[in-house]
Amino acid sequence: MRNRATTTLTNPKIRQSWSKYNLFNLTRMRTPQTSFRTHFQQKFKAKSIARAYHGEQVRESQWQRMFSSRIRSVIPMDPYNLAKDDGAGAAAGRGSGLGHQLDRTALSIQQAKQYIPFSQMTFAPLERRLDVAVFRALFASSTRQARQFVIHGAVTVNGQKMRYPGYLLNPGDLFQVDPERVMFATGAPKNRSERREGRALRKKKSEGEEATEAEAQAEEKDTAAAEESKEPAEEEAKDQPKEDPRKVLKGLMAQAKNIMSTSQDVLPAKRKQELRGFQRAVRRVLSRSGSSTVLTDNLESQFAELTQLLKAKRAEKKKDDRRGGNDRKDARSPKSEASDAQKQPDAPQAAAADKAQPGEALTEAFRQAAENPEQEPDTSELTDEEFDVLKRAMVQMRDNPIDHSKPYGTPWQPREFMSAFAFVPRYLEVNHSICAAVYLRHPVARPGASEVPSPFGEVVGTGAFAWYLRRR
């Protein structure tokens, strides 16, 4: 099918897409004029605007078959009210209830709250389609891309590969997209130098394929490199069984900060070198512990091991402060803890970036500790910020590595303008880390809200509904 989903600026149409052109068109969009228009014109306009967004990839006749004038809606019930009365009050008197009479304004306010936006639900049947659901779950940057993922076999439904974008999900269906594709779809693209690196990598690979000998050599090299990285660690561990933990920690911190602070315009090769150096250092420290499981084990234990080996300790005062702050946050707002926790790094990031006071204080402490090590064995205290930086560098190393073989810019970052379109409708339950989602139920309307994500107001929704109702 030819892609007609263009986002032109001269004839703007809103699409299911995260493109910046689409965003600009959204800012320009106005409610269509209804004055001096016939009813037919109003309906036609509404329908054509709405269809450019809702199921633009679906043929008109196909959509007309899907359209249903029956709209699903729910009313949230309060068990207390249900228990209190059996509904007889509503039918008492002359049939409209005997209760207290509301004045006109109060009544209109109540009615506005009770208002169910049925006309916004016109395109609810399309939300059942697999390609639309993949887009709604934030696994693709447009429905067209989601459709491509489905056709290319990157989507499974209930564990089986499903190649039909028009598959209508049933309540309870679990669909999953290949995480690699999702990272590609939602991640920032590669920049020039990253592309160049990728090309070089591919070239190297293809050359290797051509000449098997060369490959063998490269393998040898690789293994040698791997061994090197292990051997020196072991050797060091043998040669210097008692390395000063403070020095090691200091070096680690410096490297971690370097990693965290370097911007994208630093050459990727350099960054890679830095990262590798850090990785090697961590491995070297950990290898001293003697247990090989630590290297493969999860990050938390690795980190604990590292700090224990280095005799690093959190500054207790700060720790208490932080705990208090967390408690306050928990009590205060319904905001996510995760986001709160992730907001905190603002400070360490800034500190790491311009090497402000905490960094200097740390080096000072290190110097003191190095000068007279016997005096205080536990002076290698780290502030929370420094702890965070170290830990984050390790998380980074594991979860979001630099890898030029990937089709997206690494380390992964969300693509531009993604946040303007980021929402997950209620009829889906999404687990983003495995890129899987469950279609819980069909979308419904409820008082004051509709679950069908649509950029259009009531005029368009009602007009489109009336247009399709005509053909029934």
Next chain:
Amino acid sequence: MPPRIHNQRVTNSLLPYLSSTSSTTASSPSISRLPSTSTASNGNSRTFSTTPAPQSRKWRTDMFQWLAKEGSELKSHVPGRTNYLTRLKERRLRGEEGANSKAALTHPFPLNPYFSAENILSEELRNEIHARVTGKNKKSVRAVSVELGVDMRRVAAVVRLVELEKRMKSQNKQLALPYARAVHEMVPTTPLYKDPEMQRKWAHESINDLPVHKLTNAQIFHPIPESRHFTRADAGRVFSAAPAQDHATAAAIAADPTAAVDRATQQPGRIERVGKGDFETQVLQPAEARIPHPHLVALERHRLAHPGEPRETNKYYNTRLQEQERLEGEQRAQAAAREEQNTNKVAPAASRFEFRFRDVEFSEQTVGHDGRGSRAPGRRYGVPSEDRKKGQVKIPTRVEV
């Protein structure tokens, strides 16, 4: 040759959550530089020309200007807050107050006030749900749903997804962790509160949604005497065109409404039916029997009947919940046993397969008037396959797990 401007990426560091914060500080100067130069060069090249620029180029210029100025705010996200277009619009109309209003933070589309971005489950809440359903002291999906204020279907889905996540982790499959982190920063999330009361107060969603029944769409004029006590249950009977209940039944139901609801919810097959042939339907039940958590109504009734006895009420609620779980378990076991009894399993010694035969009742209801109903066995017997004909839709309608 004009000086080349190095295209600085807005986001600079490695971690998404660090990058986003730094980007907001770093973005504005670096972004605003780029498009302005491009527009300037456009302008320079056409200073001598009298031909008006085509409309498309004008829009393009406008777009890049907008992206450089106002739109630059939407370029990267701010952790812990949504970043929608409505925010810009509200700020333009009402200033900073508008930019922090609820509408600005929840409506992704400025023209549609009826669609709002709703919370998703935070990582901790999700894990808590999984732990409560599958952990040491297992709780039923129903109980967990009430405790945490999450819909039952969502609870079940969360358990499935967390199980899948665990399996993928154990298989060392690649996860999209930086992506998940970024999404959880962009979208509002419901946290896990330490205080269960708070969890219920700031519930994730309403758990007692009553689906609007098709029969209630009709507007019926139904005159009744003023002296009659006309309840929800009576209204349901009117909607489904069932005759009114006799006085004795009505009085019995009024005396013990909980028992009537229990009958309807525990034995849905025994609900009274009306109509003939294809039009036969169950009598529409009142709202307290059709909501997902009828036991909460029973709890409130008990609380109203026994004010000032919270411990008693709590006990009543727990025993009721356990009783219901036991009943549901029994029913499931019975259904499985019935299924087992009705299937005849044959496993030949030399075969890898087990054949399962089930007796079929051959009646017009089960196989249709011509014996070829869509669910009937032997539906296609003697009928040529049409799946190569034009217009045959072969998209599967369901995928069995």
